[in-house]
Amino acid sequence: MTGGTSKTKVGALPETTAASPLVPVALTWLVWSLFAASVAALVGRLRLDGPWQVAGVLSVDGLTVLMWVVVTFFGGIVLSYSRRYMAGSSHETAFFLAAFGFTTLVMALVAADHVALFGLLWLAMGLTMATLIGTVSGWEQARAAASVARRYFLASSALLGVALTALWWTTGATTITGIAAAADGLGGPVWLVAAVALVLAAVIQSALVPFHGWLISSMTAPTPASALMHAGFVNAGGVLLLRFAPVVTVDATLMLAVVAVGAASALLGKLFKSVRPDVKSELGCSTVGQMGFMIMQAGLGFFGAAITHLILHGFYKAYQFLGAGGRVHRASPDGTSPAERGVDDAVVTIATGLAGGALFAALTGKGTSVDGGLLLVLFVVITTLHAARSAVQHASLPTAVRYGAVPAVFLPAIAVYALVYRAVSGVLSDLPVVAAPTELTALHGVVAAVFVGVYVAMELGVHERSGRLYVLLLNAGQPAPRTVLTDAEDYNEY
Template identity: 70%
Template sequence: MSGRTSKSTVGALPDTTVDSSIVPGALTWLVWTLFAASVAVLAARVRLAGAWEIAGVLAIDGLTVLLWVVVTFFSGIVHSYSRRYMAGTPHETSFFAGIFGFTAIVMGLVAADHVALFWLLWLAMGQVMATLVGSVRGWKQARAAEQVARRYFLASSAVLGLALATLWWTTGSTTVSGIAAAPAGLGGPVWVLAAGALVLAAMIQSALVPFHTWLLASMTAPTPASALMHAGFVNAGGILLIRFAPVLTVDPTLMLAVVVVGALSALLGKLLKSVQPDVKSKLGGSTVGQMGFMIMQAGLGFFGAAITHLILHGFYKAYQFLSAGERIEQTSPGTATKQAPGVVGLAATVLTGIGGGVVFAVLTGEGMHFDSGIVLVMIVVITTLHAARSVVGQMSLSAPLRYGAVPAVFVPAIAIYALVYEAVSGLLGDLPIVAAPTELTVVHGLVVGGFLLAYVAVDTEYYERSTRLYVTLVNATQPPADTVLTTRREYNEH
């Protein structure tokens, strides 16, 4: 805030002038080198066809190289940001080892073809992330949050292990690609067990309701770790579903169940975010909702759209977390105002959304037929419009200018979304299933209606008129009590 000449601090600030380990600098250089190499591999993959694999162990396809580029880019940003953020802290070296190790594990995971290797890397990914959540060893709350996260991630790994073992036994194949190539042999109670376990593992890892507690408890993690978690780790659920898309698409009923599961988290995430008192918790609630949208897209049969969503959400959420301190600095209680949008605002929002939906449909061809593509367009419109309104909401604009600013931000944004979707779908062309639209049902109609009602209720702040609903939402967002920092004294890690 302008005009301030001093800042109140808790405890002594770290001494950033002392000699520090060469590890942070070396790992930062190495991860950016991996990013450059990943870009080169992606360019080669676009030009060269054919299988790149170590038979039965690793398989490098379009999804692999695309995620290598995305993961190393996010990780490079986090490494560079952490050079200053973590400077002088007693756990600086171990923190950098953790985020680099996490990056290497994820790069291995998206290339793993043997089911045992895939499972081991999934397990390792969760355990490293749990350690990052508890990076600040001086906080008992951080240690408690680490244990909460570790239990959830172990549960996800156990459920995934059950799914992979069942699929191995059913198909006789020891590889992910082999299982994906044998959907004709799937069905019956054994398939239900395997497919249900895959969806459950994805739900836990992506912090969908009711497994969102670990994410809300993870706010003790250093902000760079939170950025990596929300921009990368939670996306593992979507990656899991696209890898095993042929297993999930065997029965339309399961796909419909995935839509419902994602829809509930998308709606509740929107509501949970609205009652959060701090910046990071609001972003956590937003992530719950966005992961719900991603899972919905997979359930609709648009796996390429799910990957597009996780990439774009990753960019948006990484920026939001790494700039969280700036948002706090620019906000004061006395200047915060709440204004209901009113009839004109709602009308402008609806017209803007319709226009954006038309743009997306024209550029992608989705939503032109009477199938789940119509719901996909609605999801993209809602998420992109929400992001555009958030950006405009941070500007000091009068109401008339705001009505014009939202479309000015939203229409180019949804056009970019559509173009990225087309590019991603092209890169994923060597996967067994990229898009498998499903027939529209009454359930899809109910989901659409529920979304519209919920978003109107939140945007008009109608939910605040019900004390019972507000209290219920507040209670539903409370992480375990032993993970919450309650006094200023507890924030001193030095």
């Protein structure tokens, strides 16, 4: 070594208005126009009664217009961001076409009423997302990631096809609204096949454990595509369960199984996140856990809460992915460990969590009866505890200020969440089932006890003391080998 250093000169980022190809510009403005139209449709749907439909084909209800607003907003943000991110790439136009196509497919999906149309749009949505994952077609790892994702999405579509065919067979209805109207008579082996297939299709699409492999392997996707995936695509599982809520709520045992699956994924997603070394994979594992919470809420019968969760998670995760570059920094220990902060931290954290749960129950009325609402409030308490503990440990503020700031920040946030939940439930009020609280059983108590026990153990760092567990988690959260970049030169598409 000569001791000298060399610097690579990097030019200024291109301006989005300079020499932008026509297609990206036009599609970006078109998506924002769709957003404005969607907001108008939402207002109109709330003010005007009566069905908005093309009989037997399309049906525009509260869920439709709400998801139109959400998906076009995220689409507009992602495409605007991509004007600079993809500038100069040979794949720029193809990326914008695929991203715009994905947005319009989701808009059509949430309006589809005919089961065949719904199934085809579900398939097309998955294939388009696989295309976005493999945008850089000359990159071997990107092609492999797209192939992995495509296999999962085809499996999800096949399961949905089985479910829709079984429901048509047993009800004679060719529309989702027709199936919902006949749901009271569902039961028996054909219904069981349909219901289990629906749940599995939702679980795969939302990347719950053990089907999280496609999401962890998708890190080759351009960052804006990752934002669109984590803010929108994975949420399709919650939308599917709400659309077919009259089917899956027929049997309490199935709903309990949905809660258990969601709880396992919520815990494992958090554990996987703790061992990931890179920002995007860490965010991906976080999504696995958050989708577990969403599916849990659906399993408890609170579909409005699940939709609220997916919307708020979408905003958060889109922001996190689009700002992922800012999280890459060199860190060093500051000499302060959580254990040295004292008992007062635990008191403030626990008090804030309990107050948050009480506030949520007071504003929504959930948790005031002996039903699934109690567990919903419990999850709010746990979420508040986790956020408050993180803030108390890492906030660079004097002790007294920190202890006062934590409840002052988090309790209003819980109030906003509760009010958004009520507003979303109001928008969804024209759907057949928005809330069907499950009756609590001893098994619900077991699931809740195990969940809380494991969660507390993780918060205390018990899992960090086992080398064997660390290796197991690291292996279980690994992407498919063919999608892993081993040579930085492979990233150069030119």
